[in-house]
Amino acid sequence: MSQRSPNPIQTLLICGGGSSEHDVSLRTADFIERQLQDVDDIALTRVVMDANGRLTDSKGGVHFLSQQRQLVAEDGSARDVHYVIPAIHGYPGETGDLQSQLELFGIPYFGCGPEASKTCFNKITTKLWLTALGIDNTPYQFLCSNNGGEAGKATMALQQWGAVFVKASNQGSSVGCFKVTEEEQMEEALEQAFALSPYVLVEKCLKVRELEVAAYTYEGELVITPPGEVCAPEDTFYSYEEKYAEGSRARTFVEAEGLSEAQLGWIHEASKRAFIGLQLKDLSRIDFFLTDEGDIYLNEVNTFPGMTPISMFPKMLANAGHDFSRYLSSLIREAVAG
Known part of the structure; x- marks a missing residue:
């Protein structure tokens, strides 16, 4: 011993x-x-x-x-x-x-510093940064209040897109997120989202594959893993409960299947561009949407991803051949020595 x-x-x-x-x-x-x-x-x-x-x-x-x-x-x-x-x-x-x-x-x-953390936690500022970095993200409307004019923008988006997600802008990735398919649902969704955040995002609902990349610094080098995949049950979206509940019905795959070399290449390039451009540090989980038409959108950047028994980040790190204990302890030693 x-x-x-x-x-x-x-x-x-x-x-x-x-x-x-x-x-x-x-x-x-x-x-x-x-x-x-x-x-x-x-x-x-x-x-x-x-x-x-x-x-x-x-x-x-x-x-x-x-x-x-x-x-x-x-x-x-x-x-x-x-x-x-x-x-x-x-x-x-x-x-x-x-x-x-x-x-x-x-x-x-x-983990990441104050500015990167704050930028990525806010869904709206994340989108603005991604656009500035030349990284496609899902179509959206931005609401700054829940009055008639702003709420009208949400209703118009629903009419145009057929289904939307209403999201509190500065909550966790699946907190304050509501799927709306009927105009009668919009008022309650907006009220709940604005109760959690002063800004709300109305995003186009797409039929997609949900892909996730682990990006982290390992022994001085930036590692970007091949994308894994999360498959939520068909009767729901990947809610907070489905993401973290012990009885989650979501299925996860540490490496997504059936992606072309071009798709893999762009996901890698977009992840690298986001990690460097947003000045992330140590780790992040970067999530993408792949549509049936083949479009790839960067959905969000998680500056401190979950590490529960069903979380993807540690699984993808291990799949890349890296030991989490060695990874974290080496970062600690390097930071203290520096």
Whole structure:
């Protein structure tokens, strides 16, 4: 049995966050904790953040992160923090808020920076950036309020396209997302979406294959995996519940079949262009739509993808021949040494 390093890298795993994605964040943290438990030179401390930003350990002790790069307990005791893993889906992890605090404190961390996180979490700003980078994305309408004129744009889009998705702009990928096929459904969908976000996206509903790419830095090189595929049940779309529920009926394939060399080439090029152009760091999951007509649209960029037992990112990383424990521990060592 190997012995712990006498001076391990004190690594803080922050999970939870108190948003609608709190429970999924805990399951992602479970995965990360298992990956690092046998790494001799990394000492992991796990805390759960609630909706008020309070950090609690497994024994119920409350802590806060100080500008002195320490995790401070209520009794005043403190331990150094050399590195942070912000395993929080949704607010404040994927929104860039937590990363901004870590930047202010000068603590290196796993994942994308504040600006990239905020840009990619907002579905509208993501689309604007993708267009600027020359990457096709699904046709849409942008609503800035739920008044008569703006709601009319949504109804016109429905009439033109036949079916639409109404999406809260700054929520997780499947949170606040409603499929609308009848005008009678539009009012409720808009109300629910605007309750979650000040901006709403109305997107054309397409019959597509849903493809996902894992993009990450491994030993200094950007890796872009071949696309995997998610097949949602025919009677539903890939909702938040279908994505993360233990009883999900969605089927996943670590490598999508039947894609041409041209399609694979463009997905690789678009993923690389997005990763570099959006200034992503360490990891992302980049999702595409492939239509029956052969059109490829970049749907969204997830700056901190899920790592639950049914999540695609760790499966695609492993399929590429890479070990997640080695991947993450090497990033930690490099960041702390730098």
